[in-house]
Structure formats: C-alpha cells, structure tokens
Amino acid sequence: MSEAQNSSGGCEHLSPRASEANYTGQMLEVWPKLYLGGAAAVARPDRLKAADISAVLTVDSEEPSFKLGAEIEDLWSFFVPALDKPETDLLSHLDRCVSFITQAHANDRTVLVHCHAGLSRSVAVVIAFLMKTDELTFEEAYEYLQTIKPKAKMNEGFEWQLKLYEAMGNEVDTSSAIYKQYRLQKVTEKYPELQNLPQELFAVDPTTISQGLTHQALYRCRKCRRSLFRSSSILGHEEGNGPDDFVHKRMKPHSVFHYSCTSYFIEPVQWMESTLLGVMVGQLLCPKCSAKLGSFSWYGEQCSCGRRITPAFQIHKNRVDEMKVLPVLGSQSRTIG
Numbered sequence: 001m002s003e004a005q006n007s008s009g010g011c012e013h014l015s016p017r018a019s020e021a022n023y024t025g026q027m028l029e030v031w032p033k034l035y036l037g038g039a040a041a042v043a044r045p046d047r048l049k050a051a052d053i054s055a056v057l058t059v060d061s062e063e064p065s066f067k068l069g070a071e072i073e074d075l076w077s078f079f080v081p082a083l084d085k086p087e088t089d090l091l092s093h094l095d096r097c098v099s100f101i102t103q104a105h106a107n108d109r110t111v112l113v114h115c116h117a118g119l120s121r122s123v124a125v126v127i128a129f130l131m132k133t134d135e136l137t138f139e140e141a142y143e144y145l146q147t148i149k150p151k152a153k154m155n156e157g158f159e160w161q162l163k164l165y166e167a168m169g170n171e172v173d174t175s176s177a178i179y180k181q182y183r184l185q186k187v188t189e190k191y192p193e194l195q196n197l198p199q200e201l202f203a204v205d206p207t208t209i210s211q212g213l214t215h216q217a218l219y220r221c222r223k224c225r226r227s228l229f230r231s232s233s234i235l236g237h238e239e240g241n242g243p244d245d246f247v248h249k250r251m252k253p254h255s256v257f258h259y260s261c262t263s264y265f266i267e268p269v270q271w272m273e274s275t276l277l278g279v280m281v282g283q284l285l286c287p288k289c290s291a292k293l294g295s296f297s298w299y300g301e302q303c304s305c306g307r308r309i310t311p312a313f314q315i316h317k318n319r320v321d322e323m324k325v326l327p328v329l330g331s332q333s334r335t336i337g
C-alpha cells in the first residue's frame, strides 16, 4: 500500500542511501554547501579540499591545534569556545554563527560546522541556521537533521536555548525579556561563587540623564518620588494558576476572588548592585528614602499569581507609581501658562 510506504519513509531526498552518499570522511552534507562533522573532519585538510570547503566554524573547547589556514588557501574560520554542557551559553553566539555561515554562502563558499563528536554543539549551531534560513521551528529543524543524522543529539541545555531562540524570532534580541531572564538564570547558575556581577546585567539607573528611553513609562517610589525603573525593565510572565500553584495551604494568598500579580518582576537596576552582591535573599529598599519596595532572591520567588520566577527581583505594585508618558502631539502640544 502506498500509504504504508509514505508513513514509514519520510522525505525521499533524505533517504539513508542519499545521506550515505553525502558522507565525505567524517563529514555529512546536511544542506547545500553546509557540512556537519566532528574533530576528525578537520584533521584531514585533503578531504576538506575535496569537498571544496573554504569556511570552517569550530564550536569546541579549543581551536584546532593545527594550522588549517596553511593547508587551505584563503580559509575563513570562526571559533566559538564552548563545552558540551547544558550550562554552556551557546545562545549568545548563535547570531554570529548563523551570519558566518550566511556570509560564507553569499561568497559561494562551502562551510563545515564542527565540534568534537559532531553530535551536540555543532548540531545546535546548524539547527539555528536551519531555523533562521528556512524559517523552521526548532522541532522541525531538529527532526530534519535527525533524519539525516540519527545520532545527532544535543544536550538539554542547548535544546532549551534553541527554543528561546525560536521564541525571540530566530534572532537574539538582547533587549527582550526572554533574553534578560536567560542571562539572569545563567548568572544564577554561577552564584554565589561570583565575585562580581556583570555590569551589563543591570539596567541603567533612570535618574541618569539622557538614556534615550524617555518614551518608556517610569516607575517612582510612592513615598519619595525617586525614579526606580522603566517599563523596559519589567520581565513579564504568564500568569500562574493561582492557589493550585501554592504547595502549602498557609502560603495561599488571602484574596478569595482572583490571584493576579501584585508585584513587578524586573531586571536588576544599577541602584541595587551593592544590595545584591554576595547575598542570596533580601529586601529591596528605595535608595533614597529606604522605604521597603519588595524583595529579591537568587533562588527564585513565587508571584502572587502562582508563577515561580528564578531569580526574582520583585517590586510590590503598591509601593511605586507609574508615570505614563504622554504622546507627543507636535504643533498641537499644549502650552501651559
């Protein structure tokens, strides 16, 4: 029956025989002019030459020790230092990896992406490229690659990072809540051994002049009016399931009617730095009047809606006032006086 044949096979151009034919040494052509391989692939410059490869992307703990450039004229190379561990931050490198491949292709170069075994790190990079280039979802791209290379199996940390990549529209948007939350989680994994918190983790203090963010709503201390953060610092989350998310009865919020979020979960702002360093859990106080604004925990905290946020920097909504920004009306803007 033709139906049975269809269900067992998958796409015909991805049949095992076709992929066998694409094996060149330890490399596998997974896309036109794009090879995937392990360390053995780069150990044989003659085979790279035979496959017409003139661009090599290495994602490994160390760069290939031999000088490929000496063997292959005008070689393009790009190195991403990365261990094959779930906690490795690959996400922050994906845009540069994808653009390296894209630019090489635009220059009619054939690319090899390789790591040590050719199963996890290089697979993750190639999948990011496929997602972006062919507008595939993570699942589609992974399934496609595993059809050609059944042993391909990235670690679960990279899977999570590629799902975040997809959620950001196949591009790393460093200003997005998704990326900010990701960066915070990465830092938390290293906490509290960290001696210093990376500066880029902190949002600029809104009392600093000229940041070009003046179109964003500003939140001020209700008591002393000190500017605390802008709307771009709020890390939104899906509302939890209310009381069902609270394990212990006594932890349930008092409100009987609904369980909306009573706090803003935000990225750390510069004025918090001295409070956060080396401390796992504590209060967040207004830097001017010391009014209690909320709390933080590198272990994470549960929002009143039930959702758990890790790490958590929360400001109670009733301790701050939101200053909405008025739309600019141009010549019609009103004059006071």
Ligand SMILES: [Zn+2]
Binding pocket: 237, 238, 239, 240, 260, 261, 262, 303, 304, 305, 306, 307
């Ligand atoms: Zn919430």
Ligand SMILES: [Zn+2]
Binding pocket: 221, 222, 223, 224, 225, 226, 286, 287, 288, 289, 290, 291
């Ligand atoms: Zn205050």
